[in-house]
Amino acid sequence: MAHWARVGMQCVCITDVWTCVSRPGMAPGIAKGDVLTISEVETIEGEPYLTFRETSATRCYYAGGFRPLVKRTQEQDVAKFAHLLNPIHIEERV
Numbered sequence: 001m002a003h004w005a006r007v008g009m010q011c012v013c014i015t016d017v018w019t020c021v022s023r024p025g026m027a028p029g030i031a032k033g034d035v036l037t038i039s040e041v042e043t044i045e046g047e048p049y050l051t052f053r054e055t056s057a058t059r060c061y062y063a064g065g066f067r068p069l070v071k072r073t074q075e076q077d078v079a080k081f082a083h084l085l086n087p088i089h090i091e092e093r094v
Helices: 074-079
Strands: 010-013 036-042 047-052 064-069
Touching: none
Parallel strands: none
Antiparallel strands: 010 036, 010 064, 036 047
């Protein structure tokens, strides 16, 4: 199972190429950049697959084609690194 995938979580499709169409019940129908909400996470033949609220319940997609949606503002991103802009004072030892 994809370690990040949880029911109710939103994710972003990062691919337009689907290689899972030969498996029963799995077909394309979403596009790169689509934001979807996970409704089910399952393992099929040892691989993680996701089903989404926004698509047919009979279709599932390989989890490798998605990444978790991270909702942050630019200010929040910059704040994580602001401490790097502050000078570091090192005491001189004699």
